[in-house]
Amino acid sequence: MRELGPDEILYIVFAVRWTFLLSLIALVGSFAGGLPIALARTSEFASLRLITKGFVRIFQGTPLLMQLFLAFFVPSLFGWNVSALTAAAIGLSLNGSAFLGEIWRGCIENVPKGQSEAATALGLNYPQRMFLVVLPQAVRIAIPPTIGFLVQLIKGTSLAAIIGFIEVTRAAQEINNMTFRPFAIFGLVGAIYFVICWPLSLYSAHMEKRLLAGA
Amino acid sequence: MIYRFDFSAVWQAWPELLEGVRQTLLLSGCAMVFGMILAVLGALGKSWGPWPVRLLVSAYVEVIRNTPFPIQLFMIFFGLPVLNIRLSPDVTALLALTLNFAAYGVEIVRAGLESIPKGQIEAGRALGLKRLQIFRLVVLKPAIKAIYPALTSQFILLMLYSSVCSTIAATELTGAAGDIVSRTFRSFEVYFAVTVIYLAMSVFFWTLFDAIERRYLAYPGRR
Numbered sequence: 001m002r003e004l005g006p007d008e009i010l011y012i013v014f015a016v017r018w019t020f021l022l023s024l025i026a027l028v029g030s031f032a033g034g035l036p037i038a039l040a041r042t043s044e045f046a047s048l049r050l051i052t053k054g055f056v057r058i059f060q061g062t063p064l065l066m067q068l069f070l071a072f073f074v075p076s077l078f079g080w081n082v083s084a085l086t087a088a089a090i091g092l093s094l095n096g097s098a099f100l101g102e103i104w105r106g107c108i109e110n111v112p113k114g115q116s117e118a119a120t121a122l123g124l125n126y127p128q129r130m131f132l133v134v135l136p137q138a139v140r141i142a143i144p145p146t147i148g149f150l151v152q153l154i155k156g157t158s159l160a161a162i163i164g165f166i167e168v169t170r171a172a173q174e175i176n177n178m179t180f181r182p183f184a185i186f187g188l189v190g191a192i193y194f195v196i197c198w199p200l201s202l203y204s205a206h207m208e209k210r211l212l213a214g215a
Numbered sequence: 216m217i218y219r220f221d222f223s224a225v226w227q228a229w230p231e232l233l234e235g236v237r238q239t240l241l242l243s244g245c246a247m248v249f250g251m252i253l254a255v256l257g258a259l260g261k262s263w264g265p266w267p268v269r270l271l272v273s274a275y276v277e278v279i280r281n282t283p284f285p286i287q288l289f290m291i292f293f294g295l296p297v298l299n300i301r302l303s304p305d306v307t308a309l310l311a312l313t314l315n316f317a318a319y320g321v322e323i324v325r326a327g328l329e330s331i332p333k334g335q336i337e338a339g340r341a342l343g344l345k346r347l348q349i350f351r352l353v354v355l356k357p358a359i360k361a362i363y364p365a366l367t368s369q370f371i372l373l374m375l376y377s378s379v380c381s382t383i384a385a386t387e388l389t390g391a392a393g394d395i396v397s398r399t400f401r402s403f404e405v406y407f408a409v410t411v412i413y414l415a416m417s418v419f420f421w422t423l424f425d426a427i428e429r430r431y432l433a434y435p436g437r438r
Contacts (some may be wrong), residue, residue: 061371061417063378065389066410073403077218113218151281160384169285186370189280190290197281 004179011187015171022088022157022167027150028091030100037038037101039130039145042108052101059098064156067091068163089159099145103149107142108134141211151197158193166193224399225408226285228391235391236412242305243374246312250373253313254320257296262328272321279318285379287311292383308380308387312373319369327362360432367424371417378413388412 002008040052059067071091075082082090111134117130161170172189176182225232231328261272279287288311302310331354339353381389392409396402 057418058414061375061414061421063375063389063413065378065381066406066413069406070403070410077385077403079218155281155283158285159379162286162379169283169289172286173289176289176293180293180297182290186286186290186293190353191433192277193282193286194278200279201277201281212399 001180002178002180004175008175008179009188011186012168012171012175013192015166015168018167019154019157019163019169020087022092022160022165023150023154024086025089026092026096026153026157029089029155030096030149033097034104035094037097038104038108041101041105056098056102057209059095060102064091064095065159065162067095068159070105072163084160084163084165087163088157089164092153092156092160095156096149099152100146100149103145104138104142107138107145110141111137122163144204144208144211147200147207151204154197154200155193218258218403220404221401222404222408224395224401225389225404226355228395228399230408231391232388232412233397234384235388235409238376238391239374239377239387239389240331240416242309242312242380242385243370243377246309246316246373246377247370249309249313250316250320251316251324254324257317257321257412258324258328262325275320276321280322284311284315284376285382287315288379288383304380304383307383308377308385312377312380316369316373320366323362323365323369326365327358330361331357357431363424363428363432367420371420374416374420375413 037052037055040048041056043049068088068091071081071094072084072087075087115137116129116134119133124133157167158169160167161173164170166174168189172185176185179185257272257275260268263275264272288308291311291314292304292307295307335353335357336349339349344352377387378389380387381393383389388409392405396405399405
């Protein structure tokens with residue numbers, strides 16, 4: 001049994017950098033995957049829509065924990081041993097792509113159809129229509145739910161602890177096993193997550209209210 | 216590919232997996248029912264209670280919604296024994312899921328309460344409906360209709376999140392999978408099969424909830 005001293009507390013607090021790193025990688029991955037999915041979900045090709053709908057349903061219909069387990073075990077089938085960080089980053093990115101793709105699909109569909117029809121009438125091709133006319137308008141309404149997604153993502157990184165990646169939740173578990181001061185330790189870690197997530201939630205709600213007021 | 220798949224470990228363990236499914240459904244079903252009771256109380260408190268109640272409910276909702284579920288689970292699992300309260304892992308898991316669901320439920324129910332315009336109730340009265348009819352047809356049905364999509368998707372999230380309770384050794388599907396893996400070392404096969412089972416459960420509930428909505432919550436003559 002060890003005492004809960006400054007060293008232990010610093011160990012937990014410094015583990016936040018791994019939570020940040022994982023969140024950042026997964027965020028980039030989700031953006032990179034989410035945009036093609038959103039575009040495919042709103043495309044004129046039924047097969048593209050169907051395939052991406054299946055992808056989204058699979059990730060929304062299974063536990064994130066299972067997705068992380070599989071991200072850990074599937075590469076080893078091919079003889080690649082991935083670290084817990086890599087597995088968590090892959091799992092969270094794929095999961096995030098599905099959720100963000102679905103959020104952004106809604107935002108793209110929210111742009112009045114007349115906009116893209118007018119662009120077509122003016123002779124713009126698909127990339128011009130999408131990137132110059134539709135997406136700039138969709139981005140405006142996409143901001144609040146995307147920030148909401150970011151909160152969900154940051155909370156989701158805590159599951160990486162279960163596959164053995166030492167971020168802040170895992171660090172807390174380790175220290176708790178040594179010192180057995182659950183209220184202090186998980187209270188501290190809960191407070192850390194809260195301090196990160198709450199401002200984002202407030203900002204997201206504020207932006208949403210402003211959009212509604214402007215509409 | 217140098218790996219040889221062997222799903223026999225999965226087939227042999229099917230009674231165990233089936234029991235896991237039952238436990239997961241039981242756990243999430245109970246958490247939803249208890250969570251909804253708390254959510255309705257919380258929503259009434261937040262909408263119409265005195266200011267200390269409103270503040271308390273708001274704080275609760277924000278804290279739960281802005282911290283990860285595993286932290287809430289560990290806080291309860293490791294914290295209660297310190298207070299000399301001993302609960303089994305299953306009861307701890309139920310408690311954590313209930314408290315988590317309640318926070319999301321408060322906001323969902325409140326949105327439902329606020330969705331009913333006062334004029335609608337007055338219109339019902341003007342048409343000569345009885346009090347119970349007004350409550351049932353003018354208040355309850357539209358309110359349920361308004362919260363139904365958010366509530367049902369929250370239930371599916373709850374069911375999927377209950378897998379995290381395997382970390383405190385609660386008996387549910389993911390825990391059963393862990394037991395089978397530690398016996399057979401067939402990690403990929405078992406987790407793949409369990410993922411498919413979760414997906415099947417989600418698809419089942421998506422279909423069921425959709426059918427219920429169309430059968431009972433749709434208004435005739437619209438669309």
